[in-house]
Amino acid sequence: MLQKYTYPIIIALSIAASACQSKKPEKQPEAANAQTTPTEASGPQFLNKPLITEIYTADPxxxxxxxxxYIYPSHDIESNIPQNDNGDHFAMRDYHILSQDSVGGKVTDHGVALDIKDIPWAGRQLWAPDAAFKDGTYFLYFPVKDKNDVFRIGVATSKSPTGPFKADPKPIEGSFSIDPAVFKDSDGQHYMYFGGIWGGQLQKWENGKFNPAGSKTDSGKENDPAISPKVVKLSADMHQFAEPVKDVQIIDKAGKPLLTKDHDRRFFEASWMHKYNGKYYFSYSTGDTHYIAYATGDNPYGPFTYQGVILNPVLGWTNHQSIVPFSDKWYLFYHDTELSKGQTHLRNIKVTELKHNPDGTIETITAYKE
Known part of the structure; x- marks a missing residue:
């Protein structure tokens, strides 16, 4: 099902495998021609330019x-670690928060908002964060491996949306895996969606307990229902889970769960929730097939019925999205690897308009100009 834009991804993977061997401690973005792909001068043109070029950013x-x-991204650095399915080459150590007054306007980097050295329980790898606001306090939710190399989700607070943030002394009790995304419903209740397979360790959490000897991937169960992302209601103080974690079921239009072998549609990582005309839209990345897909439901817990693709594959291996309304329009924030010319662990964030059709479906976006 991969379309004509797959070929930059394949080239990017080969580039990334050698690029990870760089001896520089942290490689800075190089100037890139935002109008052509790094892989082929006469190839397709990028639809959007990176929002910031001074540092590498991802997972906006x-x-x-x-x-x-306000944008809460990952901060990519040159890790000098060879690429692998566990994602060890994504070795981020801090978060920078960005802001802009309007889409297309100047982007301000507010500097380091939280550093891994200031998280008492952290071991390594600060991956994709999210943020929320309640009662005068801003909350930064982040996944990081603890000192036993197990991903947990932490929370840090600030009175400013740009930080600095102070981390709680312990991770959220009962948290695991990666990619927290916090959604505020119309009634004011906050929910967290999270999870990621392969390097995100979700497949190691079957039966509610971490199995370090468990599968590194989701393979071996191709005809079983795919591993589910998770959802949980947050406590009133936003620091804990208010209930047991639940599965987010993604089904096809016949009401059957998506299967592990359905790599074009099943969940991989990058949960996000938005609400439009009373419907709940759960979007996510399919990972190894590189789509941003979405499913819709009637309540925050689902089930969610698969509807289609929001964003076709971009240059690079990963993608991670957020969807927000601003000034009477909707926008999709995402990332690719334009600045690093395809090095999959050195990414840059972008934004483009997102459109809902009259029937509630979302127009599929291609990140290249025709």
Missing amino acids: SAHVFNNKI
Whole structure:
């Protein structure tokens, strides 16, 4: 099912495998021609330019606070670690928060908002974060491996949307895996969606307990229902889970769960929730097939019926999205590897308009110009 834009991804993987051997401690973004692909001068043109070029950024969680856009991304660095399915080459150590007054306007980097050295329980790998606001406090939710190399989710707080943030002394009790995404429903209740397979360790959490000897991937169960992302209601103080973690079931239009072998549609990572005309839209990345897909439901817990693709494959292996309304339009924030010319662990964030059709479906976006 991969379409004509797959070939930059294949080239990017081969580039990334050798690029990870760089001897520089942290490689800075190089100037890139935003109008052509790094792999082929006469190839397709990028639809959008990177929002920031001074550092590498990924996994953009965008929010509108006080009529201003704030973006909470990962901060990619050169790790000098060979690429592998566990994602060890994504060795991020801090978070920078970005802001802009309007889409297309100047982007401000507010500097380091949280450093791994200031998280008492952290071991390594600060992956994709998200943020929320309640009662005068901003909350930064982040996944990081603890000192036993198990991903947990932590929370840090600040009185400013740009930080600095102070981390709680322990991770959220009962948390695991990666990619927390916090959704505020119309009634004011907050929910967290999370999880990621392969390097995100979700497949190691069968039966509610971590099995370090468990599968490194989701293979071996091709005809079983795919591993589910998770959802949980947050406590009133936003620091804990208010209930047991639940599975997010993604089904096809016949009501059957998506299967492990259905790599074009099944969940891999990058949960996000938005609400439009009373419907709940759960979006996610399919990982190894590189789509941003979505499914819809009637309540925050699902089940969610698969509807289609929001974003076709981009340059690079990963993608991670957020969807937000601003000034009477909807926007999709995502990332690719334009600046690093295809090095999959050195990414840059972008934004483009997202459109809902009259029937509630979402127009599929291709990140290249025709």
